[in-house]
Amino acid sequence: MKAIVVGGGIGGLAAAVSLRRVGWEVEVRERAAAFGEIGAGVGVMPNALRALSWMGLEDEVRRLGTPRVSGGVRASDGRWLVHLPDVGQEKIIAMHRADLHGVLLRALPPEVLFTDSEVTGVEDLDADLVVAADGINSCLRAQLFPDAPGPVYAGATAWRGVAPGPFELPITQTLGPGGEAGVLPLGDGRVCWYLARVAPAAADLDPVELFGGWHDPIPDLVASTPAVVRHDVHHLPPLRTFVSGRVALLGDAAHAMVPYLGQGACMALEDAVTLAACGGDLARYDAVRRPRTQAVWRGSRTAGRFGIELRSPVAVALRDLVFRAVPAAVAVRGMARFSSWEVPAMPTPVGSLDRVEPGGDVDH
Template identity: 80%
Template sequence: MKAIVVGGGIGGLATAVSLRRVGWEVQVLERAAEFGEIGAGIGVMPNALRALEWMGVADEVRKLGTPRVSGGVRASDGRWLIHLPEAGQERVIAIHRADLHGVLLRALPSEILFNNVEVTSVEELDADLVVAADGINSRLRAELLPDAPGPAYAGATAWRGVAPGPFDLPITQTFGPGGEAGILPLGDGRVCWYVATAAPAQASLDPVELFADWHDPLPELVRSTADVLRHDIYELPLLPTFVKGRVALLGDAAHAMVPYLGQGACMALEDAVTLASVDGDLARYDAVRRPRTQAVWKGSKRAGKFGIELRSPLGLAVRNFAFRALPGSVALRGMGRFTSWQVPAMPR
């Protein structure tokens, strides 16, 4: 059986690795001139690490990433709102997106990878299975589901970068009025960071000014980063199906979500392993993945309501009090709703 994966990002490469593991012949088509990944850091959550274990690449991810045993949530003035127990943080790995992409790329033979390939229609592709892993603005999704809604602005913009350091910091998420930030330390002393604020699309904003009075070292991280990426945050409204005919939508092409649970790339890794686990049974793939990813999509949306979207002093005070009153062990159990995913059983 032959599969063609359209898109050479993390989701597309993970799909190729996974399908080859169960015996599929695979080709990966990427429209860019080179295979690569831009961005900053990613937190590999326990569910994503299980997917990488199944693919056989988790050990390399551990070597390149930074397993942390401490972390928590802070207010913008620096007060700790919650500390997460060390035992619950051991399997959260901070890694640069480019490093994770590189691990997956090295797991594939070069002869199945094709760049500079522009795919505009499924009809161009001769394969038993076509995987549309071509991102939130997927051309194949638009062709297959012409009546489905396209991406919608989610009301926030974000900046990301890698500060040179060296720093020695825990994984941290910070909430403030109408904004949030995150710190993901890398093993070589660099720090991946992001800051985000609720704002109109394409608003003229300066992150250095916006976050100048937030707790240290966030202002320093932003100021010391030479290459800062800005992205207005878009989401894909819920789709009625992830499959049509011989085509499966995967990753952001199927369920692009706001980033407030840190599960976007993790969902793509789950998708890839599930598609291989059902051995190309697309009805089963849709039945398994759509409820799971759409539940996480909704959870991410709710997290934004109590995070980046809060501005009123009363709302902020209530939210911060609730965090401080919540035991870390209880918080971890709440996170387990999203991170307890297990690899589906293989078909006979």
């Protein structure tokens, strides 16, 4: 059985690794001139780690991600709303996106990876299965589901970057009026961070000015970052199906969500493993993945409503009060609501991974 995976982001590569693990022949077609990821962080939650573990990649992810550090949620003046001892490695592994992407890329042999290979339609693809992992602006989704809505502006803009450091910091999410900040330390002293702010689309805003009064080290992290990436945040209204004929939508192409639970890429990793578990039964893939991802999609919106979207000082003070009143164990259970996912029953993986060592030739 042969699959063509369209898109070489985290979702597409994970799909290729997972399908190969159960015996599929795969080909990954990426439109960019090289495989890569933006300079920003990603939080690998326990659910995503289970998916990566099934792919045989847990050790590498643990090695490259945040070591054991404390963490929690803070108010914009720095007060802890929830503070927990073991967050790094236990509840989240923060990684540079390029590192996670690299782990997946090295699990695939170079001969299945194609760059400069934009796919504009599925008819000519010689495969039993086509995985549309071409991101939030998926051209395959638009072709196969012309009546489905496209991405919608979610009312906020986000900045992301990697501060060179060295810093020694806890993992934190900070909630302030109309804004949110995340600090994801890596093991080597660098720190991935993101800022998000309620704003009209394409508004002319300066993050240094907007977050300059937030607690340390947020202003320093932003000021010391050489390259800052900005994205207006969009999400994809829920689709009625993720499959059409022999095509399965996966990752952001199927269910792009607002980033307030940090689960978007984690869902793509779950999708990938589940697709392999379904062994080509796309109706089953749809039946399993749609309810799960759409629940997380809704949960992410709710997290936004009680997080970044609260702007009045009274509402923010009330929210902070509730956070501080909740015992840590209860807060953890709430945060873990979506990360208790388990890998579905699966055909036994065949063969071992053909690893390409770091620095190996994969850009061809």
